[in-house]
Amino acid sequence: MTKSPLLAAIAALALPLSAHAQTMDPAALRDAALSDDYAWDITEGLTTEIGPRLAGTEAEARARAWAVTKLTALGFKNVRIEPYQMPVWVRxxxxxxxxxxxxxxxxxxxxxxxxxxxxxxxxxxxxxxxxxxxxxxxxxxxxxxxxxxxxxxxxxxxxxxxxxxxxxxxxxxxxxxxxxxxxxxxxxxxxxxxxxxxxxxxxxxxxxxxxxxxxxxxxxxxxxxxxxxxxxxxxxxxxxxxARQTGMKQSGNVIGEVPGSDPAAGIVVVGGHLDSWDLGTGAIDDASGVAITAAAAKRIMNAGTPRRTIRVVWFGAEEVGVFGGRAYGEAHKGDNHVLAAESDFGADRIWKFAVNLPDSAKAVGDRLATALFPLGISRGSEKAGDGADVGPLFKQGVAAVDLSQSGLRYFDLHHTPDDTLDKIDPAQLRQNVAAWTAMLAIVANAPEVIGRVTPAR
Amino acid sequence: MTKSPLLAAIAALALPLSAHAQTMDPAALRDAALSDDYAWDITEGLTTEIGPRLAGTEAEARARAWAVTKLTALGFKNVRIEPYQMPVWVRxxxxxxxxxxxxxxxxxxxxxxxxxxxxxxxxxxxxxxxxxxxxxxxxxxxxxxxxxxxxxxxxxxxxxxxxxxxxxxxxxxxxxxxxxxxxxxxxxxxxxxxxxxxxxxxxxxxxxxxxxxxxxxxxxxxxxxxxxxxxxxxxxxxxxxxARQTGMKQSGNVIGEVPGSDPAAGIVVVGGHLDSWDLGTGAIDDASGVAITAAAAKRIMNAGTPRRTIRVVWFGAEEVGVFGGRAYGEAHKGDNHVLAAESDFGADRIWKFAVNLPDSAKAVGDRLATALFPLGISRGSEKAGDGADVGPLFKQGVAAVDLSQSGLRYFDLHHTPDDTLDKIDPAQLRQNVAAWTAMLAIVANAPEVIGRVTPAR
CATH class of the missing domain: 3.50.30.30 (Glucose Oxidase; domain 1)
Known part of the structure; x- marks a missing residue:
């Protein structure tokens, strides 16, 4: 790849990182992620073995059980379901x-x-x-x-x-x-x-x-x-x-962690939503989102122990009213979240990123730009803060990174019976994993303090 | 258009035609047909005002009534329904x-x-x-x-x-x-x-x-x-x-004619099928086929009286077993059919044509080649004889012209709920009408005797 010498030169100019973090070179992890199979495996498994998983239904409960098994098998720690109640509508x-x-x-x-x-x-x-x-x-x-x-x-x-x-x-x-x-x-x-x-x-x-x-x-x-x-x-x-309302039922978020070496450095939250509309198998919305974020966290786990804990949250009940995101935001108000990012826009290539970081961590955004441009991802000037499920965290002032997928065919498929596995392009899915892996390598290991920000919206 | 001088030169080389037929210059009629609206009007009307029209059902009967009204309004003569009985299956x-x-x-x-x-x-x-x-x-x-x-x-x-x-x-x-x-x-x-x-x-x-x-x-x-x-x-x-069989019911073919000046010269039959599967509105299969063939015949009608009668047949009950085509072939065994052609493969551009003509009318094929190549249509070497509904006529030795549409996206839509009007590209539909108009101008006016042939299959 012709880009390697350039990246090496850029790496030489980068901030000095701790010896610990240097085992997690973002560029090397990014490039290795372009051969990722974890995300496909999760996307294929969830859409095949569960299929549609409407919030609050027995299918969503099966998806949670599937998720616990999968995250545990992948080596995530503290894997758990955090339940909540919600009103359930069925077709x-x-x-x-x-x-x-x-x-x-x-x-x-x-x-x-x-x-x-x-x-x-x-x-x-x-x-x-x-x-x-x-x-x-x-x-x-x-x-x-x-x-x-x-x-x-x-x-x-x-x-x-x-x-x-x-x-x-x-x-x-x-x-x-x-x-x-x-x-x-x-x-x-x-x-x-x-x-x-x-x-x-x-x-x-x-x-x-x-x-x-x-x-x-x-x-x-x-x-x-x-x-x-x-x-x-x-x-x-x-x-x-x-269609009818069936009353209050149980739903839940599924959580797994890659514990960090420095508990005081806070938690980076990434994830997507586990539920889907009932017409398709929820491949682009949002099996691929839970898959991309977990695959990236898994790749960091494989590389060593990051400075910060990476918490993967597979939110429940997003489609019908962001019940999982709100329950998480409420239950974890006291946690030391330093950054949150969500993948809920399919799996076509990421073309842009944006950040909302405090001035003290401005350099983190610059290092992201350096790590992401070889993937065809340019920096947007807007303040980051996309994501329904992590929205409550953003409202609390948690810093944000948006990794924006192309939406050019997203609304051909969104919420339809056609949201099925065949719509996932494995090469573009891997580009997503590469971007998320590089982002996590940088953010979870950043030596800077990442404090609160003014929310984008 | 840069092709006009070339076409004029080719026209000068063509067989001398009767003065009568010269009012119907195939190249001029072809080019005028590139602005055709008749075919769109029929396709839009049939798919909108009738929609799905499964063979033998009340919807197909409404389609026949619609067809009689439309063909009559367009000025076709001897417009009629020829009924037959058929077994009817319903979903x-x-x-x-x-x-x-x-x-x-x-x-x-x-x-x-x-x-x-x-x-x-x-x-x-x-x-x-x-x-x-x-x-x-x-x-x-x-x-x-x-x-x-x-x-x-x-x-x-x-x-x-x-x-x-x-x-x-x-x-x-x-x-x-x-x-x-x-x-x-x-x-x-x-x-x-x-x-x-x-x-x-x-x-x-x-x-x-x-x-x-x-x-x-x-x-x-x-x-x-x-x-x-x-x-x-x-x-x-x-x-x-x-699903169930509902017994024998009435279906029918709808027929209209452009009478020719020379009854002894025989009849040219063109058409498509009026019925459709029940899931879509049958736009590509086969509203566009009845529309293209009728539009071409209408354009000949507007230009004058052809030598041969052009008979437009909108066949019933093709999808479920070619009941209309078989009924027509049986009922009209004694008619002097000289050539038959069917449009039942959507409305994407025609890319190839082929003929099955007796040696006495070999020159007709050459004139077709001359008239069609400006539309991007080349001559195939195979013997013509495509078409389920006109198949019984081919078996009787009637000469054939195939005007072959591109099938590259046909089976994305064929027999599905997605066979709807939005799938018809008006520009390609007009290219079809142009080709059929040129074909009819040549075939219906050909001075040659067009006798029987050995069927292609």
Missing amino acids: GEETAEVVSPFPQKLAVTALGNSGATPSKGLVGEIVYFPSLEALQAAPDGSLRGKIAFVSHAMHATQDGSSYGYYGAVRRTGPAIAAKKGAAAMLIRSVGTDYHRNPHAGGTNFPDGTAAIPAAALSLPDAEQLERILKRGKPVRLKLLIT | GEETAEVVSPFPQKLAVTALGNSGATPSKGLVGEIVYFPSLEALQAAPDGSLRGKIAFVSHAMHATQDGSSYGYYGAVRRTGPAIAAKKGAAAMLIRSVGTDYHRNPHAGGTNFPDGTAAIPAAALSLPDAEQLERILKRGKPVRLKLLIT
Whole structure:
């Protein structure tokens, strides 16, 4: 590899590290990780032997047991499940069909927390809105007995930022429609692919707003419904959704550690989430995230004892409301977390990183830049702080590193039945592990004090 | 366009045609067709206003009514439905789940003519075969109570030829498994995409072989099942299929004509099939085929009166056993068909053509080559004769032209829920119409006698 001499030269310019930490040369560990098999092994195992693992269900419990076995076998210490209670919503039957003027079935999936229709379904006239803003502008009561349909088109972005804006129709649209009297709500999937696999995902009804049936159409179906509406005749649709809330159940986070040599230096938390939506096997969301972070920690473990403890957390119940992340943040408020980072955006190549570090540890960011650029990863100028599950830690002022995967095809797959192992590119997965391994080698061994920061958001 | 002077030069070298036919210059009609909207209009209309149209069902009947209205509005003459009776199979519920060792649902769809499971499903151990030959080699009785699973991987080919070999597992596998005592049969979909949308398609049980439940897994699901099997533990799967035969029902072909000026010169038959599988809206299979052929005939109609009658046939019930094609061939045995051509391979660009013409009309093939090469279509050396619905005419010795579309993504979509309008590329659709228009301008106006030929197969 032509880059080795350059890296050697850069290493010679780096801060003097302790003899201990020098057994963990970030560049050497990074390059070795490009042959990693741990992450594939975890991703393949979890998606094959467990498959879908909806939060709070028996499948998620099996995933926790699987995780304990796997992390223990890999040599992690203090492997444990930290349980918590959460409300559990489950999917049932879900069908949609145009009754008139052009009878035909449409592919639909209920949104998390959707209410149910009557057991024989409900029939209503479609009222079309081109945007969430248009729905918001509808007069109160104007949707009584109707099915609201918001169809606006999200486009892929490398940083995934379009999910914030376009995702609002899923997160808040059904509650808005409910307040205006709608019998049900349909959205165009928050996604970018043209397959008949609608995108699931959570919606929320605030206290006092009864949950109406709320579901997503696949993009081909949403565009079909738009074409039908454009013929100008009233469009009546029959919707059947038997989803339901099943009450409070147990979920849990699974934790394993690579103990550090210097307990006073604090803990570096890395992880992803163990639960998945129920339609696919949760390969990109987020088997690969738990796999990448654990594989990187394992590679550090293999190299020796880091200065700081690396704590791997496989969070439960992220998809349906970040119950695991909040439970962890609450339970471990008193821990000396010095840095947190999360992988929850698939396994395509990391293209950018960012940090949120105190001034005292500014040099850590520079060493990350040096270690990551050979992987095609450039430094972003924004403050780091991505991640739902480690969000509560960031709010507590814990320093952050973001390793940002390309989102260009993420929303082709996100929350759909198509989120399966075949979508993971082993070469890109290894690039992720290499980046995370280099990051951990630097952060867990940094001689600097890493104190609190002002959160990015 | 730089090609115009060349085409003009070629036109000057062509056979002298009658003054009448010269109003229909193939090159001019071809180039004008590159702006065609008729084909899109038909494809969009049929897939939107009818949607799925399984043979022999009420939806196919609505499609026939739609077709009569459309062909009449376009100015075709002698528009009519020619009915026939056929046995009708319909889909019901269809689910599959691994019971042990790793419980999870798999995406499955019943094959046409599949038998049903008991109403609560059946549970059986999976017996895996890497190929149809391996299944054939299994000892009689060795599959009693088991679910046979054949999983071999088809790859995309431009000419679609891989469908012949790999498709055999779908067409004949279930009957072979039934004879060996299997309780049910699963196949890896005969397809090339990695979406959780299994490929439907017909299978056949010869007289005396009771239909067992037979279904296709999507590729991600087939590979998941293979991975589960590779763990070496017995794999038990629960299958529920409530498909059923509903007896004899009416279907029909829809016919419209562009009458020719010389009744003695015979009839040119072109068309595609009106029915579709029930999972998608049948855009590439075969709304685009009926659209392309009718659009080309319409463009000839607009240009004047051709020498020969062009008969557009939108065949019924192709997917489930070529009932429409056989009914047409039988009913019109006495007609003076001089040439037949069918479009039933999507709407991606035509890349090759071939002919089967009598020696007396050899020059027609040469004129086709001249007219088609500017569209990127080269001449194949094989004898033409593709097409299930016009197959009975070919068997009667009718001359043939094949206009071959690229099959490189056809089996990503074929027989799946994903066969929807968004998969049609308007520019490639127009290239198809241009080729068909040029072909019809040449063939319908050819001064040569076009007599019988030896069929290609």
